[in-house]
Amino acid sequence: MFTLIDLFGPGIFMKEKNKNKLRSADWFSPVDPKSAFIHRSWLRNQGYPDDYFRSRPVIGICNTWSDLTPCNGHLREFAEFVKRGVLEAGGVPFEFPVTSLGEILMRPTAMLFRNLAAMDTEETIRANPLDGVVLLTGCDKTTPSTVMGACSVDLPTIVVPGGPMLNGKYKGERIGSGTFVWQLKDKIKNEGFTPEDQIEAEICSARSSGHCMTMGTASTMACMVESLGLTLPGAAAIPAVDSRKKVLAQLSGRRIVEMVREDLKLSKILTREAFENAIKINAAVGGSTNFIIHLTAIAGRIGVKLDLKDFDDLGSKIPLLVNLMPSGKFLMEDFFDAGGLPVVINEMKTHLHNDALTVNGKSIGENNKNAECYNQDVIFPIDKPLIAEAGIAVLYGNLCENGAVIKPSAATPKLMSHRGKAVVFETIEEFLGTVDDPNLDIDENSVMVLKGVGPVGYPGMPEVGNMELPEKLLKKGIKDMVRISDGRMSGTAFGTVVLHVSPESSIGGVLGLVKSGDYIVLDVPNRKLHLEVDDTELEKRKSEWVAPKPVLERGYVNLYTSTVQQSHLGADLDFLVGKSGAEVTRDAH
Structure with missing residues (x-):
């Protein structure tokens, strides 16, 4: 009859010195034999051999799969390819779930729960015996939330984007x-x-697994993590159902094990130079305005100073190279077939920090120096861009003391300098109930203003800033108007839409004082957003202003609204900015 020693070897009863200084050794090879027994013995009921607990890097696979998140519905399968790669490289894979944020179904907005998912990711990573992490992402908020959480722990981390759907x-x-x-x-x-x-x-518009195939927020986030150096080269644009996406997942599993052995942590990759690269590349691909809030929040977690003005200073003069909806006419499958993000990075090399480190241990310049474009109708050369200057513009003025943003590539050029009479909607319900009223006092020269849709006010800052135009104006053939709010808009949307007004209306920002009939000046070339009301009248209105009652006064929503930062700071919870690191000094037993 065999014994445990016969089956597993004598190492099970020996105290071994951890030569590789793996974090997981504090769980599986600690000084206290009782703790080691507890941590290892219960895992053995899954059939793991003894060498899983002996000097092999333990890799956490953070999976944002959910039936309620259709964009991520294929990530269950993808996790298996990552596991295969981890095992091939000598690591031990452990898959774990975190809060999955589905943009399509969640109410009142998935953005309300981005910070909750980031907390879930951070605490799950820190609490468990993980040496490195693979983040499986897809739908809009699943990418920034998991990256934010991982940054606050700062282990070796690689991202595997789930990929876009096939063209509709x-x-x-x-x-x-x-x-x-x-x-x-x-x-x-x-x-x-x-x-x-x-x-x-x-x-027809959703005919395969994957996220939106426009250059919406999901595709923008995929491009963001590749431009930051957090993915293997070329990861962002591979369609979800393309076999090369499975290969990428497997190779990422191999690479994370090597990253652990090299101690290549997030903080070594996410430098100021990496963030500057991401801002410029986002402009070149015509990325979503949501990029600003998410990148700012990530910077706050990893400890890199990033201001709202940086997005204008670094990105607003960058040429638009990618001809994708909503700023162009093609889709992500076409982008991939044309060469994908590596082509853009190579075209942009004179604007970038080419020596910025990436997860494969090479620089971003080295990774992409041989990228070749196969369709210049989709990816334009930098000397003949689609639009000469198309990055996100940051506006300031008495209406947005801390800033507001607009995406020129998705706007109507003639409306970029505009003066119009405000038509104010105090709430989203008022807007929905009156916008199509034929008696509404509005014309194509008016400026539509929506209040109460910021981080605190809604709560969660939903994508309602691109307000639908009144039916009576649509019938006249009007396709666009100036619209202003403290909310966001979908990266798939378009129009002359001013977003992220800060401070928001629900905490006493000037936006909350605007009345119908006031004149507003939008001057994008001069970066100005101004309410033509004198200071005396504004002070009078402010003294009469009453803060709206919170939507909820309990649970996570109460925690969120009482601690969330304003949009120009990334809308993170104030107590989550920064990081606690990976060390946990107290055991549970």
């Missing part, structure tokens, strides 16, 4: 998931779009 095709034309939604009202009112047409378009 509707009646022979490309249809962009998300972007088409914002055209729907106009199509129904003016183009005879029937319920049957809508069903067919729904099916």
Whole structure:
């Protein structure tokens, strides 16, 4: 009859010195034999051999899969490819779930829960015997939330983006998931779009696993992590159902084990230079305005100083190279076929810190120096860009003391300098209930103003800033108007939309004092957003202003609204900024 020693070897009963100084050794090879017994013995019921607890890097696979997050519905399978790579490289994979943020279904907005998911990610990583982490991401908030959480622990970390859906095709034309939604009202009112047409378009716009295939927020986040150096080269644009995405997942599993052995932590990659690269590359691809809030929050976690003005100073003069919806006409599958983000990085090399380190141990310049473009209708050369200057512009003025943002590449050029009379909607419910009222006093020269949709006010800062135009103006053929709010808009959306007004209306910002009939000046070339009301009148209005009652006064929402920072700071919870590190000195037993 064999004994445990026969089966597992004598090492099970020996105290071994941890030569590699693995963090997991504090759990599996501690000085106290009782703790070692507890940590190892219960894991053995899963059938793990003894060498899983002996000098092999333990890799956590952070999975944001959920049936309620359709963009991430394929990540269950992807985790298996990552595990294969980890095992091949001599590591030990442990998959774990975290709060999954589905943009499509969550109310009142997935953004409300980004910081909750970041907390979940951070504390799960820190509390467990992990030496390195692979983040499986996809839908908009799953990328920044998991990166934020990982930054606050600062272990070796690599990101595997889930990838975009295949191109949507509707009646022979490309249809962009998300972007088409914002055209729907106009199509129904003016183009005879029937319920049957809508069903067919729904099916055609989402025909495979993956996230939105426009350059919306999900694709922007994938490009963000690649430009930061957190993925293997070329990761961002590979479609979710392409076999090369599975290869990428497997190779990422191999690479994270090597990163642990090299002690290549997030803080060594996420330098100021990496953030500057990301800002410039985001401008070149026509990325979402949501990029600003998420990158700022990530910088706050890792300890890199990043100001709202940096996005304008570094990115606003960058040429737009990528011809993707909503700023162009192609989709992510076309972007991948044309060469993907490596082509953009190579074209942008004169603007970038090419020596910035990436997760494969090489510089971003070295990784992408041989990238070749296969379709210049999709990725334009830098000397003949799609738009000469197209990065996000940051506005200041009495209406936005701490800043506001606009995406020029998605706006109407003639509206970039505009003076108009405000039409104010105090709440989202008022907007929805009155925007199509034929008696609403509004015309195409008006400025639509929506209050109460900032981080505190909604709560969670939803993507409602790109307000639908009044039906009576759509019937006149009006396609765009100036719109202003303290909320966000989907990265798939378009229009002359001023967003992220800070401070927000619900905490006493000047936006909350605007009345219908006031004149507002938008001057994007001079970076100005001004309410034409004199200081005396503003002070009078401020003295009469009453803060709106909180939507909820308990639970996570109460914690969020009482501690969330304003949008210009990244809308993180104030007590989460920074990091606690990876060390946990007290055992549970």
